[in-house]
Amino acid sequence: MQCNNAIVTVDLGPRSYDIHVGAGLLDALGPTIRSxxxxDQITIVTDKNVAAHYSKRAVESVETAGFSAKTITIPPGESSKSLAMAQRIYDGLAERRRGRRDPIVALGGGVVGDLAGFVAATWMRGVPFVQCPTTTESMIDAGVGGKTAVNHESGKNLIGAFHxxxxxxxxxxxxxxxxxxxxRAGLAESVKHALISGDDFLQWHEANATRILGRDPSALSELVLRNCRIKADVVQADERESTADEVGRAVLNFGHTAGHAFExxxxxxxxxxxxxxxGMVVALALSVSEMGLAADVRRRAELLLEALQLPIRSTADFDIDDxxxxxxxxxxxxxNQLRFVLLKGLGDAxxxxxxxxRVVASAIADVIGR
Ligand SMILES: NC(=O)c1ccc[n+]([C@@H]2O[C@H](COP(=O)([O-])OP(=O)(O)OC[C@H]3O[C@@H](n4cnc5c(N)ncnc54)[C@H](O)[C@@H]3O)[C@@H](O)[C@H]2O)c1
Structure with missing residues (x-):
């Protein structure tokens, strides 16, 4: 795969870090962590699917850099983002006597990253954490920014920490x-970043949808890099989603209020x-009716989601009260009020x-076909 390797720095003072983006970087995982x-010791958390492809290379790379490595492999899927699975990882860390200086590496998608990050945030009150994202979702979004979480049965990401x-x-x-x-699923977060950042990135998606879907190496590389820069900017401005009245980092939740409910x-x-x-389709409808977003932006966004083969109408049988x-x-x-991040315009939330x-009910009804 041809692409130039690049580094995006997330500037958070003492918590600053680099994001290395490029082809073949898994083989440099060990030396990069060593830098x-x-x-002396490292724990790699991964899931079964990712392990089948990449565990061996990751372990070889960290061992070459002088770490002794243990791999903990979890079942794939969202159901692994649980306190029970965190407990299994704590048990593995205890068994190997992992200490405060020993890093935990998340090798996988957003599920592995959120879970391993949560364990890293809480084991011994916090140990070093390394993200090695392997999905579009986690390269575009989840792998950057320090949000870690597991789910509670009543909702997503309700138990978590910034780390x-x-x-x-x-x-x-x-x-x-x-x-x-x-x-394809991960590309939705890229459309989100385009909508919250401005017309330039939206146009880039429109022009490159086919190359992206075809996994063209240079399109993929540019896609990931641009997303990392956008996410780094947002996180640098509001690391802990702390601003109450301004949208701040919560802008990254565009589409997630209804989205998390559907999920x-x-x-x-x-x-x-x-x-x-x-969820973005719901938010776009509300943006037009409640915030005066131009109908053309909504139309372009929905066309782009369709071009990227993402759903804009649900095929599942959801009940609106649920x-x-x-x-x-x-x-x-x-x-007790619902809060949505909406758009007044491109890049303006x-x-x-x-x-x-009624207005929210009608936006949801359009998507779930009720
Ligand atoms: N922390 C954050 O800021 C943040 C942001 C966005 C999403 N998330 C979270 O991310 C999660 C979704 O992440 P996801 O979409 O990456 O899901 P995922 O981690 O479940 O990965 C999707 C599937 O792809 C497999 N897989 C991963 N990498 C692979 C590879 N390279 N080759 C083959 N198979 C591979 C996995 O085993 C899994 O079956 C959700 O829980 C979401 O809440 C977190």
């Missing part, structure tokens, strides 16, 4: 082995990115607070 860490990695290694060649559906209710049927795609109930568990809610109301 920021002088520990920044010490370094991120993105080998875009690993995207080659992704199932088509997983590859939870689908019980594993929808990929995270597919649910976000549907969707409202699931949205009522959203972390962004304040004082604002909060929208509401109760259960």
């Amino acid at each position: 920021v860490c002088d520990a 920044q990695p010490i370094v991120v290694v993105m080998d875009i060649e690993t995207a080659r082995t992704l199932e088509d559906r997983d590859f 939870t209710l689908s019980q594993g049927e929808l990929r995270h990115g597919e649910a976000v795609s549907l 969707v409202f109930r699931a949205m009522s568990q959203d972390k962004k809610n304040v004082a 604002a909060w929208y607070r509401t109760g259960v109301c």
Whole structure:
């Protein structure tokens, strides 16, 4: 795969780190970690699918750099993002007597990254954490920014912590082995980044949709790099999503209020990115009716989602009351009100607070076909 390797720095003062993006970087995982860490032992957390392709290379690379490595392999899928699975990893760390200086490496997609990151944030009150994302979802979004979490049965990501990695290694060649559906799902977060950042990136997607879907190496490399830069900018400006009235880092939740509800209710049927795609369609409709977003932007966004073969109408059988109930568990809610991140224009987001109301019901009904 031809592409230039590049580094994006996330500038967070003492918690700053580099994101390495390029082809074949998995083989440099060990030396890259060694350049920021002088520990002796490393724990690699991965899932069964990723392990089959990449564990051996990752272990060889970290051992070459002088670490002794243990790999903990979890079952693939969102259901592994649980306290029970975190407990299994804590047990593995205890058994190997992993200490405060020993890094935990997440080798996998957003599930492995969120879970291993949560364990790294909590084991011994926090140990060094390394992200090695292997899905489009995690290269475009989840692998950067330090949000870690497991799910609670009442909602997604309800138990978690902020814990920044010490370094991120993105080998875009690993995207080659992704199932088509997983590859496409992650692209929804790229459309999200385009909508919240401005017309330039949206136009780039429109011009390059076919190359992206064809996994063209240079398109993929540019896609990942541009997304990393956007995410780094947002995280640098508001690391812990702390600004109450300004949207700040919460802009990254565009499409996620309804999206998380669809994902939870689908019980594993929808990929995270597919649910976000549907959630963005809800948010775009509300943006037009409540924020004055130009109807043409909504049309372009929906066309782009379709061009990237992402869903804009649900095929699952959702009940609208269940969707409202699931949205009522959203972390962004304040004082029992739902909060949506909406768009006034491309790159211009604002909060929208509401109760259960006709306008939201109608936007959801359009997507779930009720
Ligand atoms: N922390 C954050 O900021 C953040 C941001 C966005 C999403 N997320 C979270 O990310 C999760 C979704 O991540 P995801 O879409 O990467 O899902 P995932 O981790 O479940 O990966 C999708 C599938 O692809 C497989 N896989 C991974 N890499 C592979 C590869 N290179 N080749 C072959 N198969 C591979 C996995 O085994 C899995 O079956 C959700 O839980 C979501 O909440 C977190």
